[in-house]
Amino acid sequence: MAQPVPFLEDFDAVLPGAGTGWLDRLRADAQEAFRKSGLPTPRTEAWKYTNLRRLARTGFVAAEANQTTEVTTVPEGIVALEDAYVAVFVNGRFAPSLSSLDGLSEGVEATSLAAKLSADRTSLEGQFSDVTDLPMATLNTGLLSDGLYLKLDDGVALDKPLHLVSIGTAGEEPVSFHPRHLIVAGAGSVATIVESHVGSGAYFSNSVSEVSVGDGAVLNHYKLQNEGPEAYHLAANLVRIADRAVYDNFVLQVGGNLARNEIRSELGERVECRLNGAYLACGEQHIDNTTFIDHAAPNSSSREVYKGVLDENARGVFQGKILVRQDSQKTDGHQLNKTLLLSPGTEIDTKPELEIYADDVQCSHGATTGELEEEPLFYLRARGIDPQTARGMLVAAFVGEALDEIQAEAPRAAFQAVVDDWLESRSERQG
Amino acid sequence: MSLIEIRDLHATVDGKEILKGIDLTIEAGEVHAIMGPNGSGKSTLSYVLAGRDGYEVTSGQVLFDGEDLLEMEADERARSGLFLAFQYPVEIPGVATTTFLKTAVNAVREHRGEGALDAMQFLKFVREKAGALNINDDMLRRALNVGFSGGEKKRNEVLQMAVLEPKFAVLDETDSGLDIDALKIVADGVNALRGAERGMLVITHYQRLLDYIVPDHVHILAGGKIIQSGDKTLALELEEKGYASFVGAEAA
Ligand SMILES: Nc1ncnc2c1ncn2[C@@H]1O[C@H](COP(=O)(O)OP(=O)(O)OP(=O)(O)O)[C@@H](O)[C@H]1O
Ligand SMILES: [Mg+2]
Numbered sequence: 001m002a003q004p005v006p007f008l009e010d011f012d013a014v015l016p017g018a019g020t021g022w023l024d025r026l027r028a029d030a031q032e033a034f035r036k037s038g039l040p041t042p043r044t045e046a047w048k049y050t051n052l053r054r055l056a057r058t059g060f061v062a063a064e065a066n067q068t069t070e071v072t073t074v075p076e077g078i079v080a081l082e083d084a085y086v087a088v089f090v091n092g093r094f095a096p097s098l099s100s101l102d103g104l105s106e107g108v109e110a111t112s113l114a115a116k117l118s119a120d121r122t123s124l125e126g127q128f129s130d131v132t133d134l135p136m137a138t139l140n141t142g143l144l145s146d147g148l149y150l151k152l153d154d155g156v157a158l159d160k161p162l163h164l165v166s167i168g169t170a171g172e173e174p175v176s177f178h179p180r181h182l183i184v185a186g187a188g189s190v191a192t193i194v195e196s197h198v199g200s201g202a203y204f205s206n207s208v209s210e211v212s213v214g215d216g217a218v219l220n221h222y223k224l225q226n227e228g229p230e231a232y233h234l235a236a237n238l239v240r241i242a243d244r245a246v247y248d249n250f251v252l253q254v255g256g257n258l259a260r261n262e263i264r265s266e267l268g269e270r271v272e273c274r275l276n277g278a279y280l281a282c283g284e285q286h287i288d289n290t291t292f293i294d295h296a297a298p299n300s301s302s303r304e305v306y307k308g309v310l311d312e313n314a315r316g317v318f319q320g321k322i323l324v325r326q327d328s329q330k331t332d333g334h335q336l337n338k339t340l341l342l343s344p345g346t347e348i349d350t351k352p353e354l355e356i357y358a359d360d361v362q363c364s365h366g367a368t369t370g371e372l373e374e375e376p377l378f379y380l381r382a383r384g385i386d387p388q389t390a391r392g393m394l395v396a397a398f399v400g401e402a403l404d405e406i407q408a409e410a411p412r413a414a415f416q417a418v419v420d421d422w423l424e425s426r427s428e429r430q431g
Numbered sequence: 432m433s434l435i436e437i438r439d440l441h442a443t444v445d446g447k448e449i450l451k452g453i454d455l456t457i458e459a460g461e462v463h464a465i466m467g468p469n470g471s472g473k474s475t476l477s478y479v480l481a482g483r484d485g486y487e488v489t490s491g492q493v494l495f496d497g498e499d500l501l502e503m504e505a506d507e508r509a510r511s512g513l514f515l516a517f518q519y520p521v522e523i524p525g526v527a528t529t530t531f532l533k534t535a536v537n538a539v540r541e542h543r544g545e546g547a548l549d550a551m552q553f554l555k556f557v558r559e560k561a562g563a564l565n566i567n568d569d570m571l572r573r574a575l576n577v578g579f580s581g582g583e584k585k586r587n588e589v590l591q592m593a594v595l596e597p598k599f600a601v602l603d604e605t606d607s608g609l610d611i612d613a614l615k616i617v618a619d620g621v622n623a624l625r626g627a628e629r630g631m632l633v634i635t636h637y638q639r640l641l642d643y644i645v646p647d648h649v650h651i652l653a654g655g656k657i658i659q660s661g662d663k664t665l666a667l668e669l670e671e672k673g674y675a676s677f678v679g680a681e682a683a
Contacts, residue, residue, distance in 0.1 A: 374484060379521040382481050383535035383591060384509035384542070393534065397525025397574075 005035050006056055007139055007176060013064035015145045017117030022125045023144075030131075030141035037135045049317040049349040050260050050288045055232050060176035060204050063091035064145070071167055074098055077226045077255075078196035079414045084163040085110065091168060091203065092177030093146050098165075107153035110162065113180055114146035127182060129210055129238050134262075137236040140178040140208040147180040147207070150193070154214065158191035161220075161411065166207070168199030168231055176204040187214040187242070192408050195223040197233060197255070204232040211237065215268075216244040220408045223249075224418060227256035229283070236262045243268040243297070248407045251277035252415050253287045254422050260288035260317075267293065271300040276405035278307050280422045281314035282429075288317035293333065295324040298358075301332035307402040308339040309395055310346035311426060320365070321353040328358045335365040340372065340398050392427055396420070432497045434459045434630040435480075435599055440491035442479045448489070449475045451655035457599070457630045464633045464641055466666060467652035468674050473634045474518050476652070477601045481515040482508050495599065509535075510542035512598030516588040516605045518634075523575040528587070531575050532557055536594050560593040564620050565613075581608035589620040600624070601632045606640040618643030638670040653678050 008031055017023045039056050040047040071090045087110060088098035094112030101110050116124060128144070131137035148164050166179065185191055197205065205227065213219045227233045233256045241247045245268070251261050267273050279287045293302045308316045318337045339348040352365040372394050380390035399419050406412035435457045442450040449472045457463050467473050479486045480493065482505035493500040495513060503511065523531070536556075537547040548556060561571060564586050576584050585605050592600055602621065606614055621631070621644050633644055641649070641663060649665040650657045651674070659665065659677055669677070 375521050376523045378481075378483050378505060379517070379523065380531070380535075381504070381506040382483075382509055382515055382517075383531070383595065384506055384538040385534055386506050386538065387504075389534065389538075390506070393526055393531075394523070397523065400525045 006039060007060065007062070008035060008142065011062055011143065013062060015143065016114035017121060020117070020121045023117065023121075026128060027142050027144060030138050031143075033132055034135060034139045034142050037138065040135045046290070046319070049319070049351075050258070050286065055204065055258065058174050058202065058204070058232075060174045062143070063093070063175045063177040063203075071095065071098070071169055074165055075167060075198050075200070077198040078165055079163065079194050079222075079224045079411065080417060081161055081163055081194060081410065081414055084161040084194065086163045086165060087148050088165045088167065089147070089179060091175060092166070092179040092205070092207075094148075095167075105156065105159060107156040108158060109149070109151040111149050112146055113149045113182060116149045124182075128180075131208065131236065131238070134236055136206055136234050137208045140180060140206055140236070143178045144180045145178070147182065149182050151184045152186050152189040152191055154186035155188045156186065157189065161192040161194050161408075164193065164195045166195070166197045166199075166205060168197075168201070168203035168205050168227060170201030170203040174202040174204070176206065179205065179207040181207065181209040183209065183211045185211075185213050185217045185219050188216045189214060190218045192220040192411065193222070194411055197223070197225045197227050199231055200228040202230040203228070205234070207235045209235065209237045211239040213239065213241045213245040213247050215242045217242070218246045220248045220411070221250075222406060222408070222411045222415065223251045223261070224415065225251065225253040225255055225259055225261060226418065227259065229255070229257060231256045231259075233259040233261075235260070237264065239263060239265040241265060241267050241271045241273055244270045246272045248274045249276065250406045250415065251289065252418060253277070253279040253289065254281070254418065256285065256287070258286040260290060262290040264292045265294065266296050267300045267302065269297040269299050271297075273300065273302040274304075274405065274407070275302070276305045276402055278399050278402040278419070279316055280309045280399070280419065281316060282311040282426065284313050286315045286317075288319075290317070290319040292321045293323070295322065295328040295331045295333060298327060298329045298331065300328070302334070303405075304335040305402050305405050306337045307399055308337075308348065309342065309399060310339060310348060311342040313345040315346065316348040318348070318350040318367070319353070320351070321355065322363060322365070324354075324356040324358050324361050324363065326357040329360045331358060331361040331363065333361070333363040337367045338398070339369045340395065341369060342372070342395070388427055388430065392423055396423055433457065433494070434461075434496065435500075436494040438492045440476075440479065440493065441489045442475060443487050443489055444475060444485060449655050450479065452491070453655075453657060455650065455657060457632065459598075459630055460627045461647045462625065462631045462633060462644060463648045463650065464635060464646040464666060465650050465652050466635060466669055468678070471652045472655040473652055474603055477515050477518075477603045477634065480513065480601055481505060506538075509595070510539050514592050514595055514597035514600040516585075516592055516600065516602040518603040518607075520576050520584040520588055522577045522579075524577050526575045528573060528575050529554075529557065529571045532571075532591065532594055535591070539595050557594055561590055563623070564590050564593070565616055566590055582610060582613045585609055586613065586617060589617050592624065593620060596624070598628065599630045599632075601634070603634045604636065605633075606635055606637060614640065615643065638666045641666050651677055
């Protein structure tokens, strides 16, 4: 007898836009592909360090079939932004009552993907990327239903950040959902998008975000993964950056039981691509950051700084690949991954990969892993600072170097506050 | 009661005995100088006093204000009024000098029951002290010692001493790497802290510093022991004859 396929077995909800030819086919093909591949296992190179065995055993039911939990307020733990447009999703479904998208200027369309798929059956045809080599994203396509649809017309500047808030919630039964976000920033547009992922209970968020940064556009894209302690969070971010555009990305991962944020970026000419991040984990958490920067055209620069702090028995994974294609001369690509291990039970797997086919390039990568150094600690203590405070200062300084990479000031401060909270609760744990 | 009393102090680093029986008593109000060849154990003595991990005291005793110094953790020692100006100040990226100074000052103040300074009070306080040492706001804003020149690092050490107002300070080669003007500035900063309540131990290779910070006593440390003590003329004698004659005499 064939093994049941997780997530697709007994899935009988009617998805938005069903009955639309291209969409039915897209989903059916993806489902078929996922039935063949199944969940990735450590035998696949890309999933060598992040094992989904426990996720597979959890027996999640589709959120569509389990709408028992009501969410009436946005929980704590999101990025604290004073002034922003807010699009809230509960278990992957757009929640208009919790959102505030009023006052968006002309040339900006922000709506739910489900609404878009139901109302307008043709405009999104061909808009979804082929993700066949990403099994979890393929599953997402197979069950594609809702998410954020954001489109900025050419030359439009968003007057305040758009905050995408994802709330996961589960009662007795573990719940899974597969949000699909489409973000299209037109040529010369300017915007800041902030994501917060929070929730409680045993849920599994399997999201895909497709981001297209138009010619000469500037897109700041900052994400906080602060999921509940029992949550699984797998996210694939597919980013296309057109010529002369600037993409400033930052990912802060502090939550979840097991989480992986994967970014695939493809760079045009004279692009400035910044993929930075930090991860702070404790307990039995497993946090994975996997990035791929494809220098597909000449004269572009990419910068990547990922810093991690692991405590107790936490496990971290960093996989960063930079590909410089043959014609991509004058590429400037730099990658750095540093991890601080605060206790002997922690573990980090870091895998930098440079694949360079052009000869006139400047590329570097570096990875360090270690404990807090004795010398600076002693220096601080020799000035009367108690060891706990001294350690806290050094850890904060370590993470601070990554946070400094965030180009937009208000989000930087808000992310700093999340880090400060984490450090504070850490020192409280240690009593 | 003496300010600090070191009795027959033996210490090892990585299993190797570096301090081989140091006896030294400093009274409140006194400045002592230690001179000695490279590798004689001067910095080791300063680290042992400051409480650095890895510097193991195998025998002997140190009383600081009548209390057993060696029983205290490094940070407790500092809060109790012991200060070490490092021979090689440590660079700490990501920690702003002001933040560091404020944390340290408030830790020490709270220990003394003086209450923490708020941001404004602190800034006023630190600016005044920094100005006297020719340290500007830009340096205070920068990460601790990162990219500071050798002389700037040393001045920053003296600034830390000035704001922490210790009872007993060890200055480990605070003069090395300073230009002539900076040497005077640093010496003035040190002299400003001299007082009936305070004691200092100044480690140096150069008699010149002692022209500015005139010591009450001078000791020669060689091979982990104090082999000779005297008044300030000992430094002059040393400058003239070199260590060989003293070390030779000891060996003989
Ligand atoms: N970790 C260590 N392991 C072994 N030996 C050490 C260690 N640290 C210091 N030493 C040795 O201890 C001795 C004393 O060193 P110390 O730094 O105290 O000398 P010093 O008198 O301050 O010299 P200088 O004038 O050059 O500053 C030296 O021989 C040094 O090599
Ligand atoms: Mg020395």
